[in-house]
Amino acid sequence: xxxxxxxxxxxxxxxxxxxxxxxxSQSGHNTVSWYQQALGQxxxxxxxxxxxxxxxxxxxPPRFSGLQFPNYSSELNVNALELDDSALYLCASSSGLGMYxxxxxxxxxxxxxx
Amino acid sequence: KNEVEQSPQxxxxxxxxxxxxxxxxxxxxxxxxxxxxxxxxxxxSLFMLSSGKKKHGRxxxxxxxxxxHSSLHITASHPRDxxxxxxxxxxxxxxxxxxxxxxxxxxxx
Numbered sequence: 001x002x003x004x005x006x007x008x009x010x011x012x013x014x015x016x017x018x019x020x021x022x023x024x025s026q027s028g029h030n031t032v033s034w035y036q037q038a039l040g041q042x043x044x045x046x047x048x049x050x051x052x053x054x055x056x057x058x059x060x061p062p063r064f065s066g067l068q069f070p071n072y073s074s075e076l077n078v079n080a081l082e083l084d085d086s087a088l089y090l091c092a093s094s095s096g097l098g099m100y101x102x103x104x105x106x107x108x109x110x111x112x113x114x
Numbered sequence: 115k116n117e118v119e120q121s122p123q124x125x126x127x128x129x130x131x132x133x134x135x136x137x138x139x140x141x142x143x144x145x146x147x148x149x150x151x152x153x154x155x156x157x158x159s160l161f162m163l164s165s166g167k168k169k170h171g172r173x174x175x176x177x178x179x180x181x182x183h184s185s186l187h188i189t190a191s192h193p194r195d196x197x198x199x200x201x202x203x204x205x206x207x208x209x210x211x212x213x214x215x216x217x218x219x220x221x222x223x
Contacts, residue, residue: 033210039153042118042200042213056210088155102162103147103211108155 004093004106013081014110021076021109023091031055031096032074033103034066037088049074050097078111086113115147117141120201120214127221131215133188134219137201140182147211148175148186149200160186 005024031050035043045058049068063079092103118139148160163176168175177184202211
């Protein structure tokens with residue numbers, strides 16, 4: 001059984017560019033949540049996908065979008081990058097929704113926007 | 115005011131000391147998580163609890179639902195315990211987490 005993986009591990013972009021981050025869920029998991037963690041802060045919830053549908057969204061603008069594929073892997077897309085988008089992006093997968101389904105975190109993608 | 119507050123923000127201890135990290139929250143929750151984050155970013159789930167107390171090795175987590183408070187205790191601390199410890203709560207039905215800012219623990223040999 002493989003854990004949650006994310007790619008790339010590090011990424012440098014410039015303002016205005018677009019970026020796609022990828023997350024491969026743990027085997028058997030159909031739910032993926034994405035979080036943004038700015039330096040020195042706790043993670044902030046971006047959105048969650050359950051069986052390929054968005055199932056909840058945090059306080060992030062529409063230029064943050066996502067996809068979940070039939071194999072339950074997921075992408076986070078950010079358009080028109082801003083300096084404040086520099087952060088660690090974490091995905092977490094679980095085998096379902098709610099409190100009885102523990103979330104397993106990936107190692108994160110560190111995005112730097114110059 | 116953040117919905118999840120942790121204290122202290124930073125903690126330095128000597129090896130062998132008993133450590134307590136506190137978490138208070140202001141929303142109704144279905145579960146509370148304690149997570150460990152090492153330099154580099156990877157997050158590991160330590161505990162998920164909705165009542166009472168859980169123990170795993172040298173780690174103990176307690177929660178008081180009425181007081182909206184949880185504590186994470188580490189007995190006989192060791193330098194390898196050095197990490198950021200994060201409290202997070204599940205307040206919605208879909209299971210997304212609201213995180214505290216974390217407590218950075220450094221255990222000196």
